[in-house]
Amino acid sequence: MGQSSTNASQATVEATVIDSELLDESLLRRLLVRAGRSLASPALEALELLLDPGTPSPVRLTMLAGLSYLLMPADLIPDILPVAGFSDDLVALTAVIGVWRNHLTPTIQARAQRRLDQWFPLTR
Incomplete structure:
Protein backbone atom coordinates (compact mmCIF):
# COMPACT_ATOMS: atom_id res chain seq x y z
CA MET A 1 0.00 0.00 0.00
CA GLY A 2 1.29 3.39 -0.94
CA GLN A 3 1.29 6.73 0.83
CA SER A 4 -1.93 7.82 -0.90
CA SER A 5 -3.93 4.87 0.48
CA THR A 6 -2.66 5.62 4.00
CA ASN A 7 -3.72 9.26 3.67
CA ALA A 8 -7.10 8.28 2.25
CA SER A 9 -7.86 5.97 5.16
CA GLN A 10 -6.95 8.69 7.66
CA ALA A 11 -8.93 11.45 5.95
CA THR A 12 -11.77 13.07 7.84
CA VAL A 13 -14.94 13.78 5.91
CA GLU A 14 -17.23 16.56 7.02
CA ALA A 15 -20.61 16.99 5.39
CA THR A 16 -23.85 18.78 6.01
CA VAL A 17 -26.49 16.08 6.08
CA ILE A 18 -29.52 18.24 5.41
CA ASP A 19 -30.11 21.95 5.28
CA SER A 20 -33.55 23.45 5.76
CA GLU A 21 -33.04 25.76 2.76
CA LEU A 22 -32.73 22.71 0.49
CA GLU A 45 -41.36 13.89 13.44
CA ALA A 46 -38.64 12.30 11.30
CA LEU A 47 -38.26 15.57 9.37
CA GLU A 48 -37.99 17.64 12.55
CA LEU A 49 -35.46 15.16 13.96
CA THR A 55 -29.40 15.82 16.38
CA PRO A 56 -25.94 14.24 16.03
CA SER A 57 -24.64 13.80 12.48
CA PRO A 58 -24.38 9.98 12.75
CA VAL A 59 -28.06 9.88 13.72
CA ARG A 60 -28.97 12.05 10.72
CA LEU A 61 -26.91 9.87 8.39
CA THR A 62 -28.52 6.68 9.72
CA MET A 63 -32.01 8.17 9.33
CA LEU A 64 -31.33 9.41 5.81
CA ALA A 65 -29.69 6.16 4.73
CA GLY A 66 -32.51 4.03 6.13
CA LEU A 67 -35.29 6.21 4.74
CA SER A 68 -33.57 6.48 1.36
CA TYR A 69 -33.18 2.72 1.16
CA LEU A 70 -36.85 2.18 2.01
CA LEU A 71 -37.91 4.62 -0.73
CA MET A 72 -35.57 3.26 -3.44
CA PRO A 73 -37.26 1.09 -6.04
CA ALA A 74 -34.22 -1.23 -6.24
CA ASP A 75 -33.38 -3.51 -3.32
CA LEU A 76 -30.44 -5.71 -2.43
CA ILE A 77 -32.92 -8.57 -2.17
CA PRO A 78 -35.88 -8.19 -4.58
CA ASP A 79 -39.22 -7.93 -2.78
CA ILE A 80 -40.76 -10.53 -5.10
CA LEU A 81 -38.87 -13.27 -3.24
CA PRO A 82 -41.09 -14.68 -0.49
CA VAL A 83 -40.03 -13.70 3.06
CA ALA A 84 -36.39 -12.98 2.15
CA GLY A 85 -37.41 -10.14 -0.16
CA PHE A 86 -38.55 -7.96 2.71
CA SER A 87 -35.74 -8.83 5.13
CA ASP A 88 -33.46 -6.03 3.89
CA ASP A 89 -36.32 -3.54 4.19
CA LEU A 90 -36.96 -4.76 7.73
CA VAL A 91 -33.31 -4.10 8.66
CA ALA A 92 -33.52 -0.54 7.29
CA LEU A 93 -36.83 0.10 9.04
CA THR A 94 -35.50 -1.27 12.33
CA ALA A 95 -32.48 1.05 12.14
CA VAL A 96 -34.68 4.08 11.45
CA ILE A 97 -37.11 3.26 14.26
CA GLY A 98 -34.29 2.59 16.74
CA VAL A 99 -32.53 5.87 16.02
CA TRP A 100 -35.80 7.78 15.94
CA ARG A 101 -37.03 6.37 19.25
CA ASN A 102 -33.73 7.11 21.02
CA THR A 123 -62.01 20.62 11.04
CA ARG A 124 -65.01 20.48 13.27
Missing part, protein backbone atom coordinates in the same frame (compact mmCIF):
# COMPACT_ATOMS: atom_id res chain seq x y z
CA LEU A 23 -35.99 21.19 1.67
CA ASP A 24 -38.81 21.33 -0.87
CA GLU A 25 -41.66 21.75 1.60
CA SER A 26 -44.29 22.14 -1.11
CA LEU A 27 -43.44 18.72 -2.57
CA LEU A 28 -43.42 17.10 0.88
CA ARG A 29 -46.70 18.78 1.75
CA ARG A 30 -48.42 17.54 -1.44
CA LEU A 31 -47.28 14.00 -0.71
CA LEU A 32 -48.44 14.16 2.90
CA VAL A 33 -51.83 15.64 2.02
CA ARG A 34 -52.44 12.47 0.06
CA ALA A 35 -51.30 10.30 2.94
CA GLY A 36 -53.31 12.12 5.58
CA ARG A 37 -52.64 13.11 9.16
CA SER A 38 -51.98 9.58 10.42
CA LEU A 39 -49.05 9.06 8.08
CA ALA A 40 -47.95 12.67 8.17
CA SER A 41 -47.36 12.71 11.92
CA PRO A 42 -44.41 10.26 12.02
CA ALA A 43 -43.05 11.68 8.75
CA LEU A 44 -43.00 15.18 10.25
CA LEU A 50 -33.35 15.56 10.81
CA LEU A 51 -33.61 19.37 10.90
CA ASP A 52 -32.95 19.74 14.64
CA PRO A 53 -29.47 21.23 15.19
CA GLY A 54 -29.07 19.08 18.31
CA HIS A 103 -33.37 10.70 19.80
CA LEU A 104 -36.92 12.04 19.54
CA THR A 105 -37.37 14.73 22.19
CA PRO A 106 -40.55 16.42 23.44
CA THR A 107 -39.35 19.63 21.75
CA ILE A 108 -39.03 17.89 18.38
CA GLN A 109 -42.44 16.25 18.86
CA ALA A 110 -44.01 19.63 19.65
CA ARG A 111 -42.52 21.22 16.52
CA ALA A 112 -43.78 18.30 14.42
CA GLN A 113 -47.24 18.63 15.99
CA ARG A 114 -47.34 22.37 15.22
CA ARG A 115 -46.38 21.70 11.60
CA LEU A 116 -48.97 18.91 11.40
CA ASP A 117 -51.70 21.22 12.74
CA GLN A 118 -50.64 23.93 10.30
CA TRP A 119 -50.61 21.61 7.29
CA PHE A 120 -53.65 19.55 8.35
CA PRO A 121 -55.96 21.76 10.41
CA LEU A 122 -58.54 19.83 12.36
